[in-house]
Amino acid sequence: MSAVSFSSDFVKRDYSLTGPSARSAVETGLASAEWYHTEIPRKAMKELMQRSDGPAIRDTVLWLSLLVVTAAAGIFFWGSWWAVPFFFAYGALYGSASDARWHECGHGTAFKTRWMNDAVYQIASFMVMRNPVTWRWSHARHHTDTIIVGRDAEIAVMRPPDLFRLAANFFGIFDVWYGMKALIANAFGVLSADEKDFIPEMERRKAINAARVHVAIYAAAVLAALGFGSWLPLVLIGGPRLYGCWHMVMVGLLQHGGLADNVNDHRLNSRTVYMNPVSRFLYMNMNYHVEHHMFPMVPFHALPRLHEMIKHDLPAPNTSILDGYREMLPAFLRQLRNEDYFLKRELPATAKPYREEFHREDSVPIAAE
Amino acid sequence: MAGWIEACGADDVDEEDVIRFDHEGRTFAIYRSPDDEYFATDGLCTHEKIHLADGLVMDDIIECPKHNGRFNYKTGQAKGAPVCVNLKTYPVKVEGGQVFVQID
Structure with missing residues (x-):
């Protein structure tokens, strides 16, 4: 592992999708580029x-069964401390595992049958509080x-990293606040400038309609809580996105955190981490993240095989979640002082080298200061 | 009407698969369906200009390798987000073990 800073000057990044970094990424050819594979x-x-x-049906049956069993046990023990472990499990299955199902079904790779992908995608989108369109x-x-700064709408850790916000998001605080604001705005027919940048005009009506369905269900849960005079409806619906999302955030930050931005090689900006079986179930094997980005067509159940096939050409994976955090957190702290700092992962001798000509200092788009 | 252009040998394409064919600065995709019929479309996805020949053929569907957008390669019909624009198709014939495409 080597640490790299392209420049000692402080470079300001603009993460909006309509600002100077976006224009620069298009002008320099970083946007819509051909990537190494x-x-x-x-x-x-x-x-x-x-x-x-088969694999996704087994996964979904297990996931939904665990959700029902843990919810039922939580309801049964509601009012006593015995409910806590059951809602702890229910929360992770709802607020974290839904993210992986949303992701895999969104790619259409979970199931072979299209309607199964679409059905689980809609359910998981609701659970993770994301407009499915x-x-x-x-x-x-x-x-x-x-x-790619100014182009990618899903950069979880912007530079310099906001560590308070990252910590708060282990409890979904900012994500839920902004996610719910966006859903309500969409439900009223309003799309942000960034949303309009990546949603084609012909799809915008669908986004508004989906938001209305989500908001209506949340409103029903709030009314049920008021009507019953109990928090239970919100502990079951919506609440797990707060108290159960910690696993999604924990593994999600590792995907790209502390690594390079503005490069066209997933080996430089993505991280593969070996994980325990429970995390891999909740996360649907997305710990093989370099492999997933390089070949998004490969279903979750085939990612371990893909990893074995191409690991000679990739940086060594982190050996555990803890190992990943030991690497990533110091990089975040360094980026507080110098946001150009990143971890450049070393390749094995068997790998093709990084294309340095595409990743020089002057290839990094710089936002106007 | 343009003439027929020899694209590849019939055996160059596996059953339920696709290969790339470049001609005069344009790129095409040549498909062989599971029932041993041949088809041709533009070679690039209408969403982000990715080569469809790197994608996956499933029955009469070609799935783009980058964003999993799906088209019916027999009709060119886009099957939903993230592809919204249909794919252009071209007539194909097989003669003497060779695949010919009629390119306009």
């Missing part, structure tokens, strides 16, 4: 891309322009 024979790639309903388009942009 490891060579894989077509036959092997086809095998990896093959869809199957808006976020489908923002995620497409995330894959086109991964961690």
Whole structure:
């Protein structure tokens, strides 16, 4: 691992999708660029891309069953401390595992059957408080322009990192506040300038209609809580996005945190981390994140095989979540003083080198100060 | 009406697969369906100009390798977000073990 700072001058990034960094990314060819990918024979790639309903049906049945069982136990023990462990599990299944289901079904890679992907995508979008239309388009942009400042709408850790906000988001505080504001604005027919930048005009009505459905369900949960004089409806619906999202944030920050921005090689801006089986279930194998970005067509259940096939060409994975945080957190602290600082992950001798000609100092778009 | 252009050998494309064919600065995708019929479309996804030949053929669907946008490669119809614009298709014939595409 080596640490790199392109420049000692303080470089101000503009993360809006309509500002100077966005224009610069387009002008310098960083936006919509051709990305590096490891060579894989077509036959092997086809095998990896093959869809199957079986793994996702098993995963979904297990996920929904655990949600029902933990919710039922939480309701049964409601009012006693015995409810706490059940809602702890329910919260992680609702507020964290929904993110991975939203993601995999959004790619259409979870199931072979399209309607199954769409059904789970809609349910998971609601649980994770994301407009299913808006976020489908923002995620497409995330894959086109991964961690390109001014282009990627899903950069979780902007530089310099706001550590208070990151910590608060382990309890969903900012995400829920801004997510709910966006949903309510969408429900009233208002889309932000950033949303209009990545949602085509013909899709905007769908975004508004989806927001109205989500807001109506949340309003019903609030009314039920008021009507019953109990927090329970909100502990079951909506609340887990606050108290149960910690796992999603914990693993999600590792995806790109502390690594390079404004590069066209996922080995430089994404991180693969070996994780325990429970986290991999909740996260649907997205710990193989370099592999996922390089080949988004590969379903979650084939990512371990893909990893074995191409690991000779990738930086060594972090060995655990803790190992990832030991690497990432000091980088965040360094970025407080110098936001150009990032971790440049070393490649094994068997890997093709980074294309340095695309990642020089002057290739980094700089926002107007 | 333009003539027929020889694109590839019929055996160059596996069943339920796709290959890339470049001609005079343009790029196309040549498909072989599971029932052994051949089809041709523009080679780039209408969403972000990604080569469809790197994608996955499933029955009569081609899925873009970058954003998983789907088209019916027989009709060119876009099947939903993130692809909204249909794909242009071209007539294809197979003669003497070769695949020909009629390019306008």
